[in-house]
Amino acid sequence: MKFTFNHFNFNVHDLQKSTSFYKEALGLTEVRRKEASDGSYTLVYLGDGETDFSLELTWLKERTELYDLGEQEFHLAMAVDNYEEAFKKHQAMNCIEFINETIGIYFITDPDGYWIEIVRKK
16 A cells, blocks of 8 residues: 655635745645635645645635644745745745754745745755
């Protein structure tokens, strides 16, 4: 039996703001969408156009408060082929949260406070 990655989920407070962020920061675009027939939720799947992996953004209509992300002990990691260019872009977007120059990684935060680790593509 073999398992493969399918998607990862973040619950978001402002769907439009989040989809715009992921497009600008990481080049992820909508690959599919599911809306509840009663309008209570929307699922938007973002992808890179190259792999089957997607990031699912869940928006709940009744949710008014921001999500409690605890102690930020989880994160999504993305590999980039031009690390320096990505770093400059994220610096200009003012979304870099933490830098570890020793191991050559940094973290950005999305509009809801989720951390995304940026690493060099091997």
